[in-house]
Amino acid sequence: MSNKEKQEIFLFLPRRKPYTEWVKILKEDFKVKRFYKPKDLLSSILFSPPQAIIYHFQLERRAFETLLQLKKNFNLVSLAIILVLDEKGLEELSDEQILQLLDDILFTTSTPLEIKLRLKICLYRLTRISDNNPLTGLPGNVSIMLAMTKALESEEPLAVGYVDLDNFKIYNDLYGFSAGDEVIKNLARILQTTIFEKTANAFLGHIGGDDFVFIVPLSMAEEICKDVIQKFNILLPAFLDEEDLKRGYFIAKDRQGVLREIPLLSVSIALVPVVKGKFKHVGEVSERAAQVKSVVKKLPGSNYFIDRRA
Amino acid sequence: MADPLEKRKEVKKKIRKLEGLPTLPPVVRKLNALIEDERSSLCQIAELIEKDQVITTKVLRLANSAFYGFPRKVATVQQAMMLLGINVLKILIITSSIFEIISKEDVKLWEHSIGVAACAKIIAEMKEISDPQEIATAGLLHDLGKIIQLIAFREDYEEVRRRIQGGVPLLKAELEVFGIDHAEMGAFLMYQWNLPDRLIEMVNSHHDLSRAKKFKKECALLHYADLFVQARGYGETTYHRLPPLDQRALSILKLTPSEIKEIFLKLEPRLYELKFFTEELKKELD
Amino acid sequence: MQRLPLSYIRPGMKTFEEVVDAQGRVLCGKGVEISETMLQKFHELGVSYITVEGAPVKLPWEKTLEEELELLEKRFSNVDDEFLLNVKEIIKEVLTMKYSTGAKNG
Numbered sequence: 001m002s003n004k005e006k007q008e009i010f011l012f013l014p015r016r017k018p019y020t021e022w023v024k025i026l027k028e029d030f031k032v033k034r035f036y037k038p039k040d041l042l043s044s045i046l047f048s049p050p051q052a053i054i055y056h057f058q059l060e061r062r063a064f065e066t067l068l069q070l071k072k073n074f075n076l077v078s079l080a081i082i083l084v085l086d087e088k089g090l091e092e093l094s095d096e097q098i099l100q101l102l103d104d105i106l107f108t109t110s111t112p113l114e115i116k117l118r119l120k121i122c123l124y125r126l127t128r129i130s131d132n133n134p135l136t137g138l139p140g141n142v143s144i145m146l147a148m149t150k151a152l153e154s155e156e157p158l159a160v161g162y163v164d165l166d167n168f169k170i171y172n173d174l175y176g177f178s179a180g181d182e183v184i185k186n187l188a189r190i191l192q193t194t195i196f197e198k199t200a201n202a203f204l205g206h207i208g209g210d211d212f213v214f215i216v217p218l219s220m221a222e223e224i225c226k227d228v229i230q231k232f233n234i235l236l237p238a239f240l241d242e243e244d245l246k247r248g249y250f251i252a253k254d255r256q257g258v259l260r261e262i263p264l265l266s267v268s269i270a271l272v273p274v275v276k277g278k279f280k281h282v283g284e285v286s287e288r289a290a291q292v293k294s295v296v297k298k299l300p301g302s303n304y305f306i307d308r309r310a
Numbered sequence: 311m312a313d314p315l316e317k318r319k320e321v322k323k324k325i326r327k328l329e330g331l332p333t334l335p336p337v338v339r340k341l342n343a344l345i346e347d348e349r350s351s352l353c354q355i356a357e358l359i360e361k362d363q364v365i366t367t368k369v370l371r372l373a374n375s376a377f378y379g380f381p382r383k384v385a386t387v388q389q390a391m392m393l394l395g396i397n398v399l400k401i402l403i404i405t406s407s408i409f410e411i412i413s414k415e416d417v418k419l420w421e422h423s424i425g426v427a428a429c430a431k432i433i434a435e436m437k438e439i440s441d442p443q444e445i446a447t448a449g450l451l452h453d454l455g456k457i458i459q460l461i462a463f464r465e466d467y468e469e470v471r472r473r474i475q476g477g478v479p480l481l482k483a484e485l486e487v488f489g490i491d492h493a494e495m496g497a498f499l500m501y502q503w504n505l506p507d508r509l510i511e512m513v514n515s516h517h518d519l520s521r522a523k524k525f526k527k528e529c530a531l532l533h534y535a536d537l538f539v540q541a542r543g544y545g546e547t548t549y550h551r552l553p554p555l556d557q558r559a560l561s562i563l564k565l566t567p568s569e570i571k572e573i574f575l576k577l578e579p580r581l582y583e584l585k586f587f588t589e590e591l592k593k594e595l596d
Numbered sequence: 597m598q599r600l601p602l603s604y605i606r607p608g609m610k611t612f613e614e615v616v617d618a619q620g621r622v623l624c625g626k627g628v629e630i631s632e633t634m635l636q637k638f639h640e641l642g643v644s645y646i647t648v649e650g651a652p653v654k655l656p657w658e659k660t661l662e663e664e665l666e667l668l669e670k671r672f673s674n675v676d677d678e679f680l681l682n683v684k685e686i687i688k689e690v691l692t693m694k695y696s697t698g699a700k701n702g
Contacts, residue, residue, distance in 0.1 A: 043330055043405040046372060066401055073397050074377055185378055186393060193395025231392040238383040242440065349640060353618065541683055543667055555677050567682060574690040579599070583645060586601045589657055 006031045007123065008050040012041055012059060013084065018108070019056075025112040026119070038063030045070060045079075051123060052080035054106070054115075057089040068101045075137035075192070080122050082106055135181055136188035138206035144213050147203040148282045151215050151274050159221035159306070162270045162289045163191065163212040163228075166297055170252050171265050175239075183239050183265065184210055187232065194227045218273050225269045225304035232267045232302060240264065268296040269304035278310075318489030324462055325499050331457055332407040333364035334420065336594035341365065341403050345396065355399070356387045361587060363423050363450050364457065368402055369394065370447075371503040385444040385506045409461075414592050416460065421588040422545025423450050428580040430535040432573055437563065439527060448512035448528070449535055451500065455492030455513075458499060463488070480553065481517060493517050519558040530563035538573065544581050545588075599647045602639060607632045609648040618642040661695040 008031040013019040015036065026032050033050070035041040038060045045053070045067070055064055071079055080103040085093065093099070104122045106115055131140045139147070151158050165171075165187065172180040188206060195202045195214055203215040216224055237245055244250055250262045270292035272285055279285050288307055296305040341358055344350045359365050366387055373390035374382055384390050391399065409416075430449030434442035459467040466487050473483040484491040490498075497514035508525050515521035515529040516536055522529035533556055539545065540552055565573075597612040607630055615624040615638065623641065624634065630646075638646070659667075665688065672684045 039405050039407065040329070042401060046401065046405065047329075047375060049376075066404065069397060070401060073395070073401075182378075182383075189378060189393045189395075193393070193397075197395055197397070235384075235389050235392050237441075238385065238389055351618075351642065354642060537680070538683065541671065541680070542687060543664075543671055552671060552675055552680065555680055560679060567686065570683060571686050571690065574686055575693075578690060578694060582599065583601070585657060586604075 007052070008033065009119070010035060010041060010044065010050045010053045012036075012038075012053065012055045012063075014056060014059065018112070021112045022054075022115050025116050029116065029120070038066075042066060042070070049076065049079055051078070052082060052103075052119060054082045054084060054119070057083050057085040057093070068098060071101050073192070073196075075132070077132045077137050078126050080104070080119075080126055082119065082122060084108060133206040133208065136185055136206045138188055138192075138204055138212070140205065141207060144203075144205035144207065145282060147205065147215055148213070148285060151203075152279055152282065152285075153276055154274065155276055157218035157273060157275045158215055159218045160272045160274050160285055160289065161214045161216065161221065161225065161304075162272075162286075162293060163187070163214070164268055164293075165210040166266045166268055167250065167262055168210045168265065170250055170262050174244075174250060174252055175241075179239065180210075186235060186239075187267070188212065190228055190231045190235070194224055194231065198224060215274075218275075221271050221273075222304070222306065225271065228269070229267055229302040229304065236265060263300060266300075266302040268293065268299075268302070270296055271304060271306040273307065314485065314489035316489070317487075321463070321488050321490055321495065322498060325458060325495065326502055328458070328462060328499065328502075330405075330407060331364045331367065331454075332409045332461055333362055334412060334417065334591060334595070335408045336591045337362045337365065338403060338406050338408055339594070345400055345403065352391055352396070355396075356391055359387050359391075360427070360446070360450065361424050361584075362420070363454055365402075365406065366447065366450055367454065367500070367503065367505070368406065369399075370505050370509075372398070372402065374504040374506070382504050382506050385441070385509055386447055388443065412595065414595060417588065417592050417595065418545045419453060419456055419460075420545075420591065421584075422539060423453055424584050424588065425539040425542075425544040425581055426450070426452060426532075426535045428584060429539050429573070429577050430532055432576045432580070433531050433535055433565075434528075436569065436573065436576075437527075437531070439531060444506075444508065445512075445528060445531060448509050448532055451496065451509065452513050452516045452532060452536060453492060454496030454499060455494070456496075458495050459488070459492060479551075491517065493521075517553060517556065519556045519562065522562075526562050530559040533559050534563070534565065538570075538577070539581075542574070542577070542581065544585075597647050597649055598651045598653060599645055600653060601645055602635075602643055604653055605630060605635060605638075605646055605648065606652070607635060609646075609652055610650075611646060612649045613647040615643060615646050618644070661691060664691050664695075 006029065009026060011023065011032060011034045013034070023032060023034065033044070035044070042063065053067065055067065057064070067081065070076070071081060081101060082104045083102055084106045086108045103126065104118055106118060131142045132138060133140050148160065151160065165183070168180065171183065187210070191204055191212055191214060195204055195216060198220050199217060201217060205213045207213060244264065249264060251259060252262055254260045254262070270289045272288045272292065274285060292305050292307045296303050341355070344355055344358055359369060369387055369390045370384060373384040373393050378393055384393065394402070427446045427449035431442045431446035434445040439445060459470070470483045470487050473486065474480055481491050493514055493516050497510045500510045500513060508528065511522060511525045512528050512532045516532045519529055519533060537553065537555060609630050611624060611626050611628045611630065613626050614622045617623055618641070623638065623643065668684065668687060672680070675681060
């Protein structure tokens with residue numbers, strides 16, 4: 001395998017045996033980069049992330065926590081984080097949050113061959129289980145169904161939000177699919193940061209295309225919608241070219257083939273409050289959302305609308 | 311003396327490998343404090359970042375990176391922050407390196423850049439050039455090349471300074487020693503880091519408008535802004551000598567004497583306010 | 597009058613102009629003596645600068661008009677370009693205006 005085809009692994013391990021032996025065998029099949037300073041490790045992950053990180057649990061705990069946070073924040077489902085521990089480390093590893101983000105654990109007593117095989121298996125496993133949207137890394141339909149089913153049983157009032165973009169198809173036609181993909185990716189980031197900065201008690205999923213679903217506490221729902229819309233509007237000029245921006249609308253052919261002025265890209269969010277006993281199954285929620293959506297989409301610009309019916 | 315062409319290749323190679331740039335310790339301290347303070351708004355944080363070229367570059371680099379689809383379009387700190395969010399920003403600050411050894415002279419680099427950012431914005435708003443904040447960002451980043459020289463080519467940087475003291479003009483000295491000037495160096499790094507084209511072209515041509523292709527007006531604007539701030543004596547002026555005016559600017563972007571007067575009238579209070587910030591930085595470096 | 601960042605303001609100083617917050621809303625009129633509580637409030641509301649009466653703070657980096665003009669001449673000592681020389685005259689004008697109004701706020 002040429003170096004270009006090899007997957008890249010970052011190692012954050014002590015500078016002694018047995019780890020030096022591990023490095024030797026890993027270099028046969030992977031591009032290996034060693035780090036000794038947490039700053040350098042984090043910086044490299046931010047700007048040129050690897051496929052996997054093998055991290056020694058006994059080193060730099062704070063940097064490890066930051067690393068996990070990064071993985072969570074960016075939904076880096078495909079970044080394998082593998083922890084190396086000894087007996088003592090095993091006992092210390094009690095935090096469920098850490099376990100949720102880890103991909104595997106290795107032992108200081110493992111042989112180099114074991115390390116290599118486990119790493120390979122781990123990476124294969126990750127590519128296999130992708131319920132996650134390949135573009136945004138967000139949970140896909142399976143997870144969304146699960147989360148919504150759970151939400152129907154919630155004692156605490158929640159809101160389910162359905163997000164999509166108005167005139168997205170026109171944007172794709174005019175600017176191309178790559179540009180469209182970028183807008184979606186960035187919308188995903190805005191949703192992610194806005195929602196999870198307000199509460200950890202939330203869910204965000206990507207149905208596909210420009211459709212997203214989120215579940216948040218009802219008390220925060222409207223504020224979140226307002227924030228998302230505001231951020232989207234600030235960012236939007238970066239994705240439009242000067243003429244369209246100046247004009248304030250797109251010029252494109254509509255479904256009848258007639259040249260029309262079409263409003264620029266905007267966000268539409270339909271909010272459906274949910275609480276235990278209100279809906280019997282997920283389909284009912286989607287139906288409500290569809291009705292609310294048709295109202296929101298008629299409003300010019302970016303908007304949200306909350307369903308106030310019982 | 312090394313062959314300038316060879317040196318140029320060497321410099322570009324080194325820039326390609328650059329992992330990051332350090333900044334002033336007080337800036338990182340202040341930013342940390344601001345982020346930890348729950349009362350701070352995103353706006354306040356953006357305002358502080360917009361005073362530091364290194365953190366700005368870092369923020370823009372991340373917003374324009376693979377995580378966000380390489381859009382090469384995010385050109386202002388405010389836009390970048392909409393994407394990054396506060397948690398990622400915290401991580402960015404944690405991974406920021408600082409200058410181990412920095413003198414008060416070097417702080418003048420920062421002073422100058424903030425001044426040019428302010429002046430560029432004023433001119434952009436007056437001449438109704440689109441996206442004044444983006445133009446301000448270019449103003450902030452225009453001398454990034456000098457920071458690259460400071461950290462990655464310290465000895466050569468000192469050699470350039472020596473030649474300038476001996477009477478050689480700045481750009482000539484840089485070409486002799488590096489084979490490439492600071493404008494091109496900065497632009498090259500920004501290109502490596504996927505920053506938007508408009509910013510790159512402005513930085514690249516701020517001394518030499520023949521390098522302006524798609525964004526001629528903006529480039530001339532930045533050229534003026536740089537000159538005006540140096541003329542006013544705010545921040546670094548390379549041993550008290552003004553760089554030459556590129557005559558092309560006069561035909562690309564006309565400025566009448568009354569417009570120029572208005573620019574300086576608007577600039578003066580801005581520079582006054584910014585002075586508090588840079589003086590505090592100098593104090594903290596003691 | 598003197599325009600100062602919030603961190604330089606002390607209770608007892610009197611406002612020369614209205615105080616506005618980051619959104620441009622007027623928080624306080626002119627000629628008002630600033631109290632500790634007001635300072636706290638200003639801090640919370642994101643006020644950046646306040647123009648106060650007199651010149652209560654000595655700013656070590658401030659120069660006199662003579663010093664500024666002298667440095668200006670020095671910076672332009674090697675310049676013979678017409679446009680730039682015009683710029684010099686304009687800067688001279690602006691500086692003279694600034695110092696003559698006794699304005700200590702730029």
